[in-house]
Amino acid sequence: MNEMDYSPLWLSLKTAAIATVFVFIIGIFLARLISRRQFFGKSVVEAIILLPLVLPPTVVGFGLLFIFGKHGFIGKPLMKYFDFQIVFSWYGVLIAAIVVAFPLMYQSAAAAFQQYDPNIENAARTMGASNWRIFWTVSFPLAWPGLLSGLVLTFARALGEFGATLMIAGYIKGVTDTIPLAIYFSVESGKMDDAKLWVAIIVALGFSAILWLNWWSRRNMQKHTR
């Protein structure tokens, strides 16, 4: 039996973790900025944010190629001025993970910030608290259960990303071969044992994430209803 290469596990975890941190921060920021305000074109902005959720990942990948490809409006200047290529690199894997996972975090965060009475924040405001203090002492703790579920979903989605990743980053061993890609190419090249192991690993990761989230939510619920 040949030696197993575990780089897809490391690559997947690294990509999912970095994408999650990025999506978590930007998702919360945008949800705070957009969800409770009414402005012209709000529906269009929200539709654009949520679009990757309903599009086939290959379409998202095509869009990313269009933007970051050699002739794309971001890809071209990056190549010209910085000699830097996103396509077929780990950065492509990261961008694909960020784009497909983003709508989940945005949706969770927007719902979480709308769940409590807005007068709770207003009360803090009348007591002289700055917006920053209100966010950290009131909004964030009250929205935390929803934000955490968004965080776990984001991580799971980023970990499982396949279609868009393949379109923009391709399958390069040790560079862009995340677990989902490793499964696909293991099966294609007849290495069923490798594929089984990767499937077991990714199922175990997803399962423990959901299990932990459920356990945590229940514990949290009990704490607040005591």
Next chain:
Amino acid sequence: MLDFHIVKQMPHFKLDAAIQASDEIIALFGPSGSGKTTILNCLAGLAKPEEGHIKLKDRTIYESGKANVSVQDRRIGYLFQDYALFPHKTVWKNISYGMKNEAFAKELMAQLNIEHLANQYPKAISGGEKQRVALARALATEPDLLLLDEPFSALDEKTRMRAHEELLRIHEIWRIPIVLVTHQHTDAKRLASRIYYIERGQILDSEAASLQHI
């Protein structure tokens, strides 16, 4: 002293109300949706009038096109209809959130008889207790004006009477203007020195009411 004139276009009518009050309790009385809470929100700075002015004590906190002091700097205590207590903080953490002086906040808790609730969470206390905690929280900021939005609507009759007495007692000590929004005539009659009848954003009438606390 409070002196305001608020003009604001609402979805179905134009709010246009002007009131002057000394350090007394005044009641805004009228049906739901008549613009009472919007007046409180404009006073607190949570909503912006289109025209008019708001003068409190010696400060102009709003003047159309000239001044608009931020919510944080208005020094106005606001007791919201559902109290809006921080559910994830204990009673003491709620009250101390915006307090100016710890000893004073503790004294307030003693006055309102809620000292024993200090370590409880809002979920674990009764409606009457929540109301007193919210009142203590608003007063702990040592405001120049107190706004009360339907503060007694969730209370049973007995608790309501006790809350009336407490408010009168607190006002006796504080001597700041208090604006009470209510749709219960008994609340207005019992507590306010003047009642303003509001309908569709207009003050239809005003009458001097209870004199028992003056």
